[in-house]
Amino acid sequence: MTEKHTIVLETKAGTDVIDITPNVLETLAKSKINSGIACIFVPGSTASISTLEYEPNLVKDLKRALEKIAPERGEYEHHKTWGDDNGSAHIRACLLKPGLSIPFEDKKLILGTWQQVVLMDFDTRDRERKIIVQIIGD
Amino acid sequence: MTEKHTIVLETKAGTDVIDITPNVLETLAKSKINSGIACIFVPGSTASISTLEYEPNLVKDLKRALEKIAPERGEYEHHKTWGDDNGSAHIRACLLKPGLSIPFEDKKLILGTWQQVVLMDFDTRDRERKIIVQIIGD
Amino acid sequence: MTEKHTIVLETKAGTDVIDITPNVLETLAKSKINSGIACIFVPGSTASISTLEYEPNLVKDLKRALEKIAPERGEYEHHKTWGDDNGSAHIRACLLKPGLSIPFEDKKLILGTWQQVVLMDFDTRDRERKIIVQIIGD
Numbered sequence: 583m584t585e586k587h588t589i590v591l592e593t594k595a596g597t598d599v600i601d602i603t604p605n606v607l608e609t610l611a612k613s614k615i616n617s618g619i620a621c622i623f624v625p626g627s628t629a630s631i632s633t634l635e636y637e638p639n640l641v642k643d644l645k646r647a648l649e650k651i652a653p654e655r656g657e658y659e660h661h662k663t664w665g666d667d668n669g670s671a672h673i674r675a676c677l678l679k680p681g682l683s684i685p686f687e688d689k690k691l692i693l694g695t696w697q698q699v700v701l702m703d704f705d706t707r708d709r710e711r712k713i714i715v716q717i718i719g720d
Numbered sequence: 721m722t723e724k725h726t727i728v729l730e731t732k733a734g735t736d737v738i739d740i741t742p743n744v745l746e747t748l749a750k751s752k753i754n755s756g757i758a759c760i761f762v763p764g765s766t767a768s769i770s771t772l773e774y775e776p777n778l779v780k781d782l783k784r785a786l787e788k789i790a791p792e793r794g795e796y797e798h799h800k801t802w803g804d805d806n807g808s809a810h811i812r813a814c815l816l817k818p819g820l821s822i823p824f825e826d827k828k829l830i831l832g833t834w835q836q837v838v839l840m841d842f843d844t845r846d847r848e849r850k851i852i853v854q855i856i857g858d
Numbered sequence: 859m860t861e862k863h864t865i866v867l868e869t870k871a872g873t874d875v876i877d878i879t880p881n882v883l884e885t886l887a888k889s890k891i892n893s894g895i896a897c898i899f900v901p902g903s904t905a906s907i908s909t910l911e912y913e914p915n916l917v918k919d920l921k922r923a924l925e926k927i928a929p930e931r932g933e934y935e936h937h938k939t940w941g942d943d944n945g946s947a948h949i950r951a952c953l954l955k956p957g958l959s960i961p962f963e964d965k966k967l968i969l970g971t972w973q974q975v976v977l978m979d980f981d982t983r984d985r986e987r988k989i990i991v992q993i994i995g996d
Contacts, residue, residue, distance in 0.1 A: 685992030716823030
């Protein structure tokens with residue numbers, strides 16, 4: 583069985599890291615599928631999905647690590663193409679990827695105790711994001 | 721239902737970034753499965769799959785970011801093992817991973833407008849690559 | 859069809875990189891599913907799954923690259939939250955992600971000749987890890 587669900591979220595400019603675990607669990611609760619894989623995917627080329635112990639200090643550490651990899655105020659050739667200023671967001675999203683598949687059982691994600699599912703929106707302006715939760719299983 | 725499809729591509733030495741969206745869409749068009757997950761996976765330990773706004777300047781920015789993470793002309797212990805020169809390619813591929821699962825509906829990938837599926841071949845010689853598109857769904 | 863399997867492993871403090879290919883293949887051999895996707899996922903926020911040519915020199919190179927991205931003895935805000943010392947492990951795991959989906963056929967993973975599935979445990983203490991292999995297919 584396959585089901586497509588959509589989570590809609592407002593995000594803030596800069597690297598906005600949002601705990602979407604409750605949204606994904608709500609989606610699974612509504613689903614007819616008990617066990618399988620949830621493919622969590624954000625359409626767009628400036629955001630990613632991963633997991634993190636979601637606490638404010640670690641979010642700061644994550645932002646600092648990402649600044650080292652692709653600094654927000656760095657120089658990017660991409661800025662010459664469209665006059666955009668979000669080259670860092672594109673690079674971060676390509677490296678961290680737009681999706682993550684997580685196994686679930688009895689409508690619960692199989693996660694560690696200190697592990698939350700996060701949307702990371704790297705874009706340099708506020709956005710509305712649609713996150714797809716494609717559920718496959720029995 | 722499960723279907724296995726294969727995309728065959730020639731790649732160039734260095735970090736060759738290729739838009740494979742048309743190939744994946746062609747694969748989905750031929751499939752009997754309408755909706756589900758496409759697990760796009762490149763066998764081999766020196767290439768990765770992700771998504772990117774595929775435009776030449778951003779490809780340059782991506783190559784520069786990868787050079788910072790694992791420089792092509794850096795020193796690698798791996799070079800002592802086989803006399804290879806592609807340590808950077810192995811490290812990049814391990815960090816960026818060989819596969820990406822993308823949801824699809826009505827035989828169309830659920831992507832953003834400016835988001836293409838890319839093969840990144842990090843190897844230091846020309847290669848022929850076989851990319852697996854494992855399709856699961858209804 | 860969906861099946862959930864579990865691999866249990868002991869890991870060592872520091873970045874312990876373990877070849878889990880034999881464990882995953884053993885899991886597939888026991889399964890009733892012949893072809894599909896294996897979603898290999900480590901619950902917890904300080905470990906990741908990827909693929910690597912598993913040879914000791916390349917493991918050294920990988921550790922060096924990870925040290926550049928998030929140094930084990932660096933300063934992390936997270937250490938102030940719980941008195942932990944594993945901020946580097948959390949950052950590495952978020953960037954490299956906890957899971958990887960790999961296609962399989964005739965109960966064999968579709969991998970390159972020099973490509974092994976690895977668990978990377980970034981934590982700063984010895985751990986017991988449970989790795990979920992969620993198998994979907996026919």
